[in-house]
Amino acid sequence: MNGVINCLKPPGMTSHDVVDFIRKQLGTKKVGHGGTLDPGAAGVLPIFVGKATKAVEFFDDCDKEYVAEMTLGVTTDTGDNLGKVLEIRECEAEPASIVETFGKFVGKIQQIPPMYSAVRHKGKKLYELARQGITVERKPRTVEIYSIELIKYEKPRVLFKVSCSRGTYIRTLCEDIGRALGCGAHLSCLIRTKLGPFNISRAITLEEIKEKSPDILVPLEEILSAFMASATIQVRNEKSFFKGAEFPVENLSDEPDENRRVIIYDQNKRFIGVGRIFNLNANPTVKVEKSFL
Numbered sequence: 441m442n443g444v445i446n447c448l449k450p451p452g453m454t455s456h457d458v459v460d461f462i463r464k465q466l467g468t469k470k471v472g473h474g475g476t477l478d479p480g481a482a483g484v485l486p487i488f489v490g491k492a493t494k495a496v497e498f499f500d501d502c503d504k505e506y507v508a509e510m511t512l513g514v515t516t517d518t519g520d521n522l523g524k525v526l527e528i529r530e531c532e533a534e535p536a537s538i539v540e541t542f543g544k545f546v547g548k549i550q551q552i553p554p555m556y557s558a559v560r561h562k563g564k565k566l567y568e569l570a571r572q573g574i575t576v577e578r579k580p581r582t583v584e585i586y587s588i589e590l591i592k593y594e595k596p597r598v599l600f601k602v603s604c605s606r607g608t609y610i611r612t613l614c615e616d617i618g619r620a621l622g623c624g625a626h627l628s629c630l631i632r633t634k635l636g637p638f639n640i641s642r643a644i645t646l647e648e649i650k651e652k653s654p655d656i657l658v659p660l661e662e663i664l665s666a667f668m669a670s671a672t673i674q675v676r677n678e679k680s681f682f683k684g685a686e687f688p689v690e691n692l693s694d695e696p697d698e699n700r701r702v703i704i705y706d707q708n709k710r711f712i713g714v715g716r717i718f719n720l721n722a723n724p725t726v727k728v729e730k731s732f733l
Contacts, residue, residue, distance in 0.1 A: 441468055442490035442732075443657030448643035449477050449485040461646060462487055465653045474499045475635045476558060478611075480522050483632030484640050491732050492660040498701070498714065498730075502636025502667075503586070505603045509629035510614040512596040512621065518556045518570075519611035520627045531623035535593050541620050542588040542600070550580040551612050583608040597628065637666035660732070661703055661711040669694040670703040671717065671726045686718065686725040702726060 449458050455476045463471045472493040474486040483506070488496050513531035516523035533541075553559040555570040559578070569576060584605040592599040602610065611627045618625025633640040644656055673687040696702050700717040704726060715728040 441466060441654055441657070442492050442660065443654075444492050444660055444663050445487040445489065445649065445656055445658070446638045446643045447473075447485045447487045447649065448640065448645045449482055450646065451480050451482045454479050455485055458485055458646070459487065462489070462649060462653075465650055472496055475502075475504070475632075477632060478520070478630070480520060481630040481632065483630075484635050484638045484643055485632075486635060486638050488660075489657060494730050494732065495660055495664070495714070498664065498668075499636050501606055503603065503605055503634075504608070504632060504636075505601065505634035506610055507591070507599070507601050507631045507633055508610050508614065508627060510598045510600065510617065510625050511628040512598060512618060512625045513623045514596070514626055515615070515618065515624040516626045519554050519609075519615050520556075521629075523556070523626070527624060529623050531596055531621065531625075533621050533623065535590065537621065538593060538598060538617075539590050541617055542590065544620060545613065545617060546585050546588060548582055548584045551583050551607075551609055551616075552580050553578050554609055554612055556611075557609065581607060585613070598625075601633075603634075637663055659711070664703050664714065668701055668703050668714070669696045670705055671715075671724075672705045672707065672709075673726060675706045675712065686727045689717070689724040689726050692717075692724065696720070701729070704728065 447458060455473050459471050459473050463469055466489060468489065470490050470493055472488045474496045477483065477485055486499060512533060513529045515526045517526055555575055556567045559566050561569065561576050586603040589601045591601055610630055614625050614627040649656055670693040671689045672691040673689060696717050700720065702715060702717055703711065704713045704715050706712050712733050713728045713731045715726045718725050718727065
């Protein structure tokens with residue numbers, strides 16, 4: 441049993457809870473997820489089953505899109521609505537000033553990871569330290585905000601859509617925007633609507649998974665084809681393929697992306713792996729990075 445599920449994670453479950461649920465439904469232990477969502481968040485959570493679990497890393501750098509609600513004037517110790525309220529202030533921000541402030545955060549920005557996050561410090565996750573009342577210094581990280589769009593504003597709640605790079609904390613973004621507005625803020629609701637090729641419009645609920653499994657599994661190569669070119673090679677000796685030999689490319693579907701990673705098919709049109717293209721402008725060859733035989 442191999443494939444991918446575009447799962448719609450409900451709020452109130454951890455990402456690992458969803459993995460456990462799907463393991464039970466499919467009757468297999470080999471299940472993993474990409475792009476962790478906080479327990480209070482909902483939305484797209486890619487699930488990988490069987491051999492497809494080896495492909496999780498290929499989605500690590502995918503861009504993301506969220507619809508978020510930010511509550512102005514209230515700050516919490518976790519940056520979201522699950523934390524302890526630290527301060528309540530009046531906020532008289534108008535839509536124009538909110539949009540103007542949004543613009544200051546578009547582009548490459550520095551973010552300090554929140555204490556309630558899975559970032560590690562000396563082998564321990566930050567949220568484990570935070571639960572013990574321990575706060576440690578965190579180094580700022582560079583992330584990129586591609587766009588922020590105001591959807592609706594009803595004081596003190598701001599509904600907006602944000603498109604961003606990997607590693608972006610929407611909780612931190614809300615806190616920083618609130619600080620820039622002079623009133624503070626926290627994230628009160630979060631839905632992830634996109635992660636790379638995964639879109640919420642085609643996401644499947646846990647109820648649907650329970651009813652239709654395992655028919656809801658999508659072949660891994662179908663998902664990869666959304667952002668990878670494909671290369672066809674002749675494989676006469678599978679041992680050499682596993683050992684990472686370079687193979688001449690017989691057919692290339694499209695120009696590879698900037699990292700030159702491609703889906704590999706053999707002469708029988710069988711999906712056999714993912715690799716990297718070399719000598720693209722001369723006699724291109726491909727070297728396997730992950731085998732799915």
